[in-house]
Amino acid sequence: MITTITTFVLPKPIALQEAKAIFLSTAPKYQAVPGLLRKCYVLSEDGQTAGGVYLWQRREDAEAMYTDAWRAFVREKYQTEPQVVYFNTPVLVDNGTHEILTDD
Incomplete structure (x- = not known):
């Protein structure tokens, strides 16, 4: 599995409720993305940086995005340039399903 973290510094800070509305407007486009297991939208506490944490089946799936x-x-x-960082994810603890998953 691969985790990617995308971030982008916003031209001006946004409030949590504004971010939530924006994120909800884009969320449906991620529901059918091949290889995407999860996406968490994120907003820094100061509202200046937004992004996402994605869990992918394979790096190739992430790169295709x-x-x-x-x-x-x-x-x-968002009027800004995104940054993407890739991480190997050899173990995942899923408390929702009470599973510990590996990349095997």
Whole structure:
């Protein structure tokens, strides 16, 4: 499994409720993305930085998401350039299902 963390510094801070409305407007586009297991939208406490934490089945699935078109979407929606960092995720603790999952 692969975890990616995307972040982007906003041109001006936004409030949590505003961020929630924006995030809800884009959430449906992530429901059918191949290989995407989970996406958590995030907003820093000061409202200056937003982004997402994604859990992917494979790195190739993640790389297929972060295209020039995706970057253009983020630039248009948030007026800023996104940053993407990749992490290997060899073990996942899922308290919702009471499972410990591995990348095997």
